[in-house]
Each structure stands twice: as C-alpha cells, then as structure tokens.
Amino acid sequence: NAGVTQTPKFRILKIGQSMTLQCTQDMNHNYMYWYRQDPGMGLKLIYYSVGAGITDKGEVPNGYNVSRSTTEDFPLRLELAAPSQTSVYFCASIHGTVYNEQFFGPGTRLTVL
C-alpha cells in the first residue's frame, strides 16, 4: 500500500490564483481530513469527510473548498489564493473508530506571493 499520497509536494502561487491540492489513500479508509500547519501553531483542521459525498467544516475552513466523490480521493481547492494561505498542508485518513490513529500524507508546501 502507498498509504496517503499528496501532490504536488511544493507549489508557488500568485495572489488570486487558484489550485487544487490532491490527496489519495489506498487503505479504503472512510474518514479523510485536511490540515494546515503553520510555525508554532500545530495543525489546524480545515475540512473533513466521513465518506464519499459527505464533507464538513473544521476549525479554519474559510478560503477553501473540498469534495469527496470517491472513497480514495479528497481534493482541497483554493479559489483565490491569499498570502495568509501560505502553509504546509497535510491530508490524513482513518478507518473510522475513535480508537484508530490518523495516517498522514507527506504534505504540500504552498507559498502565495
């Protein structure tokens, strides 16, 4: 199993541009998550999904959108990039009991200039 994969690894955007961060897991996990990590701030939950077609907001959803059309994929969309969205983005998944740990992807480092 590849686990949780994320593309791209790095990206530089200009203010106002849009992009999609890709996340795929091959573990048949029903729950998937997007976090952002800023220095000294830990990880903050952006959006999560409890299964295909079902998503919900996390702690910091503004400026982002998600969709979940399949079990495997959970893309994160930035519509109008802003410097405040400069961060490292992590995708994670879990099979779905509170006892299980979340498995994390390697991250996408995004810079908005």
Next chain:
Amino acid sequence: AQSVTQPDIHITVSEGASLELRCNYSYGATPYLFWYVQSPGQGLQLLLKYFSGDTLVQGIKGFEAEFKRSQSSFNLRKPSVHWSDAAEYFCAVATSILTGGGNKLTFGTGTQLKVEL
C-alpha cells in the same frame, strides 16, 4: 472545548540523556490521546496512543508515555535519546465525530527537540 498544551516550544538534550516532553489536555470526557513525531520535511508518524487500561503506554522507537488523569497530563519519555530523535513532537487529543466512529484531533503546538552530540 478540548485543548492541548505543550508548554515547551524547544528542548535540547545531549545524546544518551533522558527525555521528557510535557503535554496537558483539557477534555470533559475520557480522553483518547496520541503522540506523533514529525521529522523535517515529513508527515506525522504515530509514536503511541492511549485509550484505556494501563496508564503507561509503550510506543515505537523506545518511547513511552504516562497518562495521569489527576494532572490531565500525558507526558512522553525516553530513557536514552539518540541523535535521530531530533524532530518535532505533537501531542493530540481525539474526540468522536459521529456515533459509530471516526475522530477529530486537536493538536498541541508542538515541541521541537534538538539533540546535541
């Protein structure tokens, strides 16, 4: 609301010395607690987790953690640190999302560990 506090932003230890990283949580119900490690440029890897039972939990890479309900703490320890342990360490508490499973994690702000040779 749940929260996690890691009071030490940076810690430096000598190789071979013992290590303790502090974690305090605030959560009204039974906490489900995790420690993750993040090496530079990498994602997060689980070190250990606590759900119930024995309050001393063993993890990978020689780490252990002790759950103390009276102190709302879940401190991470290692008897002898290796240079390869240099990384950032995150404590997290999980809450259930829906009946039947799933969780949301609330993370602490992390502790950056530096190991001196």
